[in-house]
Amino acid sequence: MKPASIQSMNLQHRVKSSAMGGLLLLISAMSCFAVLDTTTKGVTASVPLLMALWVLFLVQTVAAGGYVLLARDRASLKTTRMRLHLTRGALMLTMQMLAFFSLRYLPVGEYTAMAMTTPLLVTLLASRFLGEHVSIFRLTLVAGGLAGTLVIVRPGSNAIGWAMLFPLALVLVNSAFQLLTSKMARTEDAVTTLFYTCLTALVLTSLPLVWVWVPVSSMSLWLGLLLMGIAATGGNLLFILAFERAPAATLMPYMYLQIGFGILGGWLMFDHVPDFWALVGMGLVAACGVAGGLLTLYEMRVRRSDLTAGLKHESARGPSMAQPVLMPVKPTNS
DSSP states (O other): OOHHHHHHHHHHHHHHHHHHHHHHHHHHHHHHHHHHHHHHHHHTTTSOHHHHHHHHHHHHHHHHHHHHHHHSOGGGGOOSOHHHHHHHHHHHHHHHHHHHHHHHHSOHHHHHHHHTTHHHHHHHHHHHHSOOOOOHHHHHHHHHHHHHHHHHHOTTSSSSGGGGHHHHHHHHHHHHHHHHHHHHTTTSOHHHHHHHHHHHHHHHHHTTHHHHOOOOOOHHHHHHHHHHHHHHHHHHHHHHHHHHHSOHHHHGGGGGHHHHHHHHHHHHHHOOOOOHHHHHHHHHHHHHHHHHHHHHHHHHHHHHHHHHHHHHHHHHHOOOTTSOOOOOOOOOOO
16 A cells, blocks of 8 residues: 555544544533533522523633633733624623523423524524525525424414513524624634633623622532533533534534433423424424534535645646746845
């Protein structure tokens, strides 16, 4: 076997190992988020919402800040986009408030399925605000995901009722959050962004905390609050590490495993099993989301194949006679 072939096989093995590692990290992150949602539903029934939010952001800020200072250096905290960090922190706080209200009135599995329509809505918003092309098939998947949400909600029935407004508002705010995150990811470090986002939300929740704080004597409630912070921190860090090791298009279809984890958490902790139509709606949302992720992966492979074919064609043609001869340029003294 030629050395070049051996090197190619080794490279393919490393890529596959990295993708598998990213997938395992993503599944771990989704399970952490399911633990966060399940614990939140139990804890916020006895603890004021703002107090729970403050503990959640305190744990995340300390963990993210400690990681930056210990694993990196203080220079990594420097940024020229502080206004965007503050905006992202305000959006994060709004999202968590809507999530807490949603979980107060909705089962974990149904809430998770409705929240997971965010990537589908981001597709439409990216087409509108970022000028990205969206195919008819992708628009069909978006419509299917929204139809699945309607099956879960069933307007006019008593299945969920007015409480559906909280997760629907969450999807809208989360979509704006994701678009802003996508814009910031081009210039900002992921962990630094997480630190400033949590710090902003922590400051905002600290201001009115004195008026809502209540003494908590139950050790189980304190452990629940701490578990919320740990699950959120672990989920966010594992999520970042997953996307550092594998492409987003590869991981996207597996994000919908969180719906299954949510159903499992609701059954174990609250003895709740979604009814038939709720399961149908959840399945439709998950199927459209997975199909959208697979479509993205297919489109990336096609573009990569076309680019490779174009480069091979240009190479086969050889240098053009019309190309100018490039002469070395003498460096200038500064």
